[in-house]
Amino acid sequence: MTYRVEPGLHRDVAKFGGGDVTTCMNCGTCTATCPQSAETGGFPRRIIHLLQVGHREKLAGSLEPWLCYYCGDCSESCPRDANPGETMMAARRYLTGMYDWTGLGKRFYVSTWWEIGAIAAVGLFTVGLFALFHGPVVTGRVELNTFAPVKWVEIGDWIMGGVLAFLLLSNGWRMSRWVMGAGKGVDVPFSLYLRKLPAFFAHFATQKRWRECEGPKTRWLKHFLLVTGYLTMMMLVIVGLRWFQTDEIVPFYHPTRLLGYYAAAALLYVTGDFLLGRLRRKDGIHKHSEPTDWVFLVLLGLAALTGILVHAFRLLGLPLATYSTYVAHMAIVVPMLVVEVPFGKWGHMFYRPFAAYLAAVKQGAAEAASLGPSRAA
Amino acid sequence: MAKAAPSAGNRPKILVFSTNTISDPGIDLAGSQHMSYSPSVKVISVPCSGGIHPNWVLYALEAGFDGVFIAADGGDCACLPDCTARTARIVERAQGLLKERGSDPRRVKMAAICSVCSEPFVSHMRQFTEALSKL
């Protein structure tokens, strides 16, 4: 059955940002330049062409946008200044919106007001919860665990984690169906999905594929710092909250303090650096920033900043400042997670390694398929 | 210089009918490029290969030439749209006349030589020389 293309798909995607898709003359210089596209055969050109033609089905089943780490070489070498790197970025946003079955993702990307509104709403809701249900406010000394008992916060953590995991996994399920459906005719045994699972965690933790991009590895290193900082903080607040959020002032060398400092420093340094980069607009890849890029970075930076302030006020023995900063911190962290992870830019933390994992599964299946008949022959 | 090569006197004598504007420049080019072919090859130039009389071919062979090569205009001919077909008919008629006289029709040969066909010309001369030697 011949696929009926959707004329004007590129106009749709343009609402998510991106380069000038129809300006591209399909010369392929971008693909030739891209250090990632060698084995997967032809991006960014393929993705741009799918957009030009209006092949939504193939686009939905494409892993390529996630295999691009936006080094910007393609945009620099483009003879038409069509900015393929930015188009790959837009494709990631568009795909994030497509995977999300609630439709909120698409809405947040297309409308800044929807996104900011949602963040504000979740933030206010969080503040509201504290306003209604906080514990006694001890003013003599800092008793954060009295103000916000750790067991209640932990319960909230788990509920939120569960919702996020459900959203991400259901979106991932949609993504994998489109992607694996695109490789028609190749049988993928379930065992292969299991055997390739380590690839997901390896890519999640290290972004190792990125290192194949040319040029200095500083962007990868910063990103790696960010991931370690972020993961450390996640471990501290989800698994280790009862040791992390204590009113006892543990010695400086205590693991929770050391890990906390490391995470906060990493997050602050990297978000600050990224924000400055986008403000300066010196590098090609930072020339175009969508509102969603700003929102994500600002939230992350503010989360780290308020987090370290809570700690500082606690050490200084300022109870009211500690409690109010804590509420502010929560009012940033909760919407950041709830809005940005399943519906926004932070989704790439999951989709990228998931794409690398699916690519490994597909490759494994293709290898098996090419081995099979030849053995028979 | 020519060690084992037979002297010109022993090599087959070839008369080439060539054309002023098309095959002549090709044959000239062979000389300009210092390509060599047998000195027993002689050229008479005419305006167009479609204007060669079969009797001339016969006359040349009877006069003592061993072979006649018509360097035809081919598709480049500016004056006769059907030049190649006409030239081919002339060759056929000449061959017919030869057969009538008990001569070998292979003594007449035709090939299109363009204005830059130096190499094809030289290789035609080499092949024709060899072929005539065997007759």
Add this chain to the structure above:
Amino acid sequence: MIGKRIGAFLCHCGGNISDYVDEEKVRAAVEKESGVAVAKTFLFACSEASQEEMIRTIREEKLDGIVIASCSPKLHLDTFRAMARRSGINRYMYTQVNVREQCSWAHRHEREEATEKAIRLVRAGVAHSRLGVPLTDLRIETTPAALVVGAGVAGMRAALALSDMGIAVYLVEQAARVGGRVPAWGKMFPNDREGAEIVDTLLQAIRRRENITLFTGAEVVEKRGSVGDFSVKVRAADGTEEIALRVGAIVVATGFDPYLPAAGEFGYGAPGVVTLPEFRELLPAAEGKLRYRDREVRNIVYIYCVGSRQAAAKENPRPNLYCSRYCCTAAVHTALLAAGVDAGVNQYHLYRDMRTYGKNEILFEEAGRKGSVFLRYPDDAPPVVERPGGELLVRVRDVLLGGEEIGIPADLVVLVTGMAPRENANLVNVLKLPVGAGGFFNEIHPKLRPVETMIDGVFISGAAQGPKTLAESVASSLAAVSKGAALLLKGYVDLSPLVAKVDTEACAWCGECGNACPYDGAVERVRQGGKEVAYVHPALCKGCGGCVPVCPAEAVGLEGYTNDQVKAMIDALVREIV
């Protein structure tokens, strides 16, 4: 022949000849040749001093003819013919023998054999000159007027340019109006000027010229005479009036026919499938939104190379193998106009090779920036236009998707049609114009003589010669003008006397020569000496010799290449050297 005194001059060409040929031996051998009065060698025959010495020798020795053995005639035939004339002998009594390219350079390692060959070649040259006769060029006074056939832009521009040079012009247009295809075209690339406006400007200018006579609704029905002096008849389309004209040159600018797809070719004939010229006619009326049959047009699919670069098929039995040159740019330009009406319209261009050459590449890029999508289809799998459920769908294999087929829903399918040769049987017949492989008029040489035809004095221009853009048409029409005007402004033409001549004693009129001659009117049947013989019109004969081999009586020969001359040359080439 008896008593003719021939001079043989042998050139060393520095050492280019004498290094490989024993020139003294050649000279000594040639000197003994009967008819040779003098044989001399020169270091450089073409030098001024050598030419002076040769002229002196010609006069002192009272020579009738000369032979110079030197380089290829391509280099110095004219030099030495001019020298011969200066010396007082007929320039056609000069024979050039090529002993450089065809002897010394080709046999550099066989001095003895090369020397022997040179002797034979010079002997043949002597034999040729001994049998030569003095000839004079045929001079024809030219009529300072020109006929331009076709009043499209190319023809109108040609008429104005001829008029500028003081040449009277008769401009004949078959249609009732001037301008040809251009007025219907609307805005034209590259500068968006309206076709009708261009034509109007030219027409106003033509009306102001006193020396241009414009005939519309008229046809050329007869041509007689030859270069410089043609008699032409022009007849009104309704047959009421016929005018006789005398002109010295003819410029043919009859243009093209747009390729018309057969019914069903790419869905042509179904609603929503139009040719590019048809789509162009929809455009000017569109404002804000494009509409076709009262429906808004959201998606346009252009299919390129319709009627160009196509092999013969059931739908188009007459294949057009050529590229039509204008269509890629015209389609891209049309897409820009459509985007100008409605920036949101989706435009797919299905092409084979995008040939928006030269400055037009800018339009191609601009179309991309304005939202046009370009998609290449394989040569062997052209798109298919269908109407499943009443909606147009174009199925196409996308080369960039590895040849995978996609379906593009379309509100309008535009067939980017090429140029076809114009149906012009009458004119071809009247002017005897040579028609090339593609059906367009043929030039003598595509690079070196691009507007001249084998009919002296008849020039071709514009799209009548082959597909061209308007700019290219005008350039070619001005080229034709410059060739025609050069002829007319000089006041005369000299035609080569090396043409066919009939030996009326031997001729018994069988008509074979006339059948063999492709040039209209060159061979005539006349009565002479109580019998019918052939007569060759020297101004119409091209000197190809096509009539020579068909004459059963060897009664027709080309001047300079007569039967006697060729046979004498053959004898001279084989005769033993003693």
